[in-house]
Amino acid sequence: MSESIVVENVQKEFKIRFHRTIKQMSVAAARGQELSQTFNALEDVSFAVEQGESIGLMGLNGSGKSTLLKLINGIMRPDQGKVLTRGRISGLIATGAGFHPQLSGRENIFLNAAVLGMSDAETRRKFDDIVEFADVGRHLDSAVGHYSSGMFSRLGFSVAIHVDCDIFLADEVLAVGDKPFKRKCLERMQEIRKSGRTLFYVSHAAGSVRKMCDRVLVLEKGRLTYDGPVGPGIKHLKYDDAKGSGSQTDEEQSDDELGNDI
Amino acid sequence: MSTEPEGETRVVDAPLASPAATTGLFEVFRRRYLLRLLVRREISARYQGSFLGLFWSYLQPASRLAMYYFVIAVILDRNIENFAIHLFAGLVMVHFFTESFGAGTRSIVQNKAIVKKMAIPREMFPVASMLVSAYHVIPGMVLLSGFCVASGWRPDPMGLLAGLLGFVLVAVLGTALAVLFSAANVFFRDFSNVVQTLTQFTTFSVPMIYPYSMVDDRFGGHTTLYLLNPMADAVLLFQRAFWVGTTKNPEETISEDLPHHLFTWGIGQLAAALVLLVIAQYVFSKLENRIPERL
Ligand SMILES: Nc1ncnc2c1ncn2[C@@H]1O[C@H](COP(=O)(O)OP(=O)(O)OP(=O)(O)O)[C@@H](O)[C@H]1O
Numbered sequence A: 001m002s003e004s005i006v007v008e009n010v011q012k013e014f015k016i017r018f019h020r021t022i023k024q025m026s027v028a029a030a031r032g033q034e035l036s037q038t039f040n041a042l043e044d045v046s047f048a049v050e051q052g053e054s055i056g057l058m059g060l061n062g063s064g065k066s067t068l069l070k071l072i073n074g075i076m077r078p079d080q081g082k083v084l085t086r087g088r089i090s091g092l093i094a095t096g097a098g099f100h101p102q103l104s105g106r107e108n109i110f111l112n113a114a115v116l117g118m119s120d121a122e123t124r125r126k127f128d129d130i131v132e133f134a135d136v137g138r139h140l141d142s143a144v145g146h147y148s149s150g151m152f153s154r155l156g157f158s159v160a161i162h163v164d165c166d167i168f169l170a171d172e173v174l175a176v177g178d179k180p181f182k183r184k185c186l187e188r189m190q191e192i193r194k195s196g197r198t199l200f201y202v203s204h205a206a207g208s209v210r211k212m213c214d215r216v217l218v219l220e221k222g223r224l225t226y227d228g229p230v231g232p233g234i235k236h237l238k239y240d241d242a243k244g245s246g247s248q249t250d251e252e253q254s255d256d257e258l259g260n261d262i
Numbered sequence B: 001m002s003t004e005p006e007g008e009t010r011v012v013d014a015p016l017a018s019p020a021a022t023t024g025l026f027e028v029f030r031r032r033y034l035l036r037l038l039v040r041r042e043i044s045a046r047y048q049g050s051f052l053g054l055f056w057s058y059l060q061p062a063s064r065l066a067m068y069y070f071v072i073a074v075i076l077d078r079n080i081e082n083f084a085i086h087l088f089a090g091l092v093m094v095h096f097f098t099e100s101f102g103a104g105t106r107s108i109v110q111n112k113a114i115v116k117k118m119a120i121p122r123e124m125f126p127v128a129s130m131l132v133s134a135y136h137v138i139p140g141m142v143l144l145s146g147f148c149v150a151s152g153w154r155p156d157p158m159g160l161l162a163g164l165l166g167f168v169l170v171a172v173l174g175t176a177l178a179v180l181f182s183a184a185n186v187f188f189r190d191f192s193n194v195v196q197t198l199t200q201f202t203t204f205s206v207p208m209i210y211p212y213s214m215v216d217d218r219f220g221g222h223t224t225l226y227l228l229n230p231m232a233d234a235v236l237l238f239q240r241a242f243w244v245g246t247t248k249n250p251e252e253t254i255s256e257d258l259p260h261h262l263f264t265w266g267i268g269q270l271a272a273a274l275v276l277l278v279i280a281q282y283v284f285s286k287l288e289n290r291i292p293e294r295l
């Protein structure tokens, strides 16, 4: 086994600015009000993930999940501590990055794939699979700006899922896909998991985390408060306190939960 | 890169490393496939859905030329030999510069969808803007060469060298300023307005609608300050390349209408632009860490 993601004592600081223009700022300064405030979106977070593990990252809104994903993806750098990863990263956080509304689906596939680090040859090799998975039919050669929002995200999703990566990050993004497509995506993510890639999955849906992950991390106000097996992790979040931990109800629930999230 | 046995652990033979993209201009050229696609995206998106398509890129410089020509040569009745070429050589360079600088400054904010989602070297965007502007120099050059040939142009090797030097100077200068201001523009969007205002001065600060000899007369030969403006040198170099060869007596034109030591000026300015590029890169890498969260 080898480590795939190492996060050590990571802290990420954000500044909240209360005023935007020079006029507002000078008024506030004259009144002796604060101009900005810093706070830690992540504080002293440490964990390590082995290659092939499937991690569910949970927590309330604003607890720092997306921020942590951005650090792992390398978009942001930690203010303290360090983040290390092994291999190529892709995932459902960069879906549709680089899409230009005036260009066709075909052109956008190449562009988005290049943004995700694919070469020309690699994209050509996978092009048919990508098109088939996205299933946008005869709209492939029309401008992406005229796609329905579901079609738009399917195209982005399809490219992201075909990147030959070692670490796959998924933040909740598929709110607009229809049910058959969501099911297809979840199947695909199971495949990714089975192929031995590290999966990092952010979700509020206990059901799908239970299906998909073998370890749960819980963030509370930027601190890591739980790191361990799935069942107790979900309990820690008190997501299913009303229904008890009967996995029966969870399984029944999961389909509906998939509706608001994957 | 990795083997993929079904159900087993995947073996990744890569080192454990920081995921943040290694940045810098060199990295941009290492990922030139992406750079090429970004440039192509800008170019084809600009003419997408337009009936005349790429024809516009000929129409625009031609109409700019016609407008200036009408005002300066017809209304103000300035008498410069082959004035249209004198003017157009300047217009092509000035437009290349203002486009690289202006579009480059806006480039990171405009591409925030990518910048916020993916770790790629962010210098990519100002560089792509410069290349898009460089691409749009081609139609201007085609028209310019056409006019020159029609006026009995005799190109000479030194002239072509001057043209190349002028072009490279503007490209480097435009990139340096675009890199610097694209990062600044993320923090205060005011910078794109500042740049717009600045670039308006370019037209008048270069010897294009007036001849260099007039500046020389007015300041009694003390033109050092005027020539410290890199754009003035770039325009003069371009005129050396195109306009000089169309005048009746090129030797005389060079000695009377161009500054002495034009090449020395050009090379000096190029060196200065390269230094500016290094500084821009340094400032950019200082600001860069905060870019994604401020977009
Ligand atoms: N660019 C930014 N500038 C300032 N504050 C930010 C920025 N990005 C995130 N934050 C703050 O950091 C905190 C964590 O945000 P984050 O997006 O990581 O939450 P999350 O756990 O993903 O929430 P959700 O479940 O709603 O997706 C929030 O309080 C948010 O306001």
Ligand SMILES: [Mg+2]
Pocket (backbone or CB within 6 Å): A065, A066, A067, A171
């Ligand atoms: Mg989030």
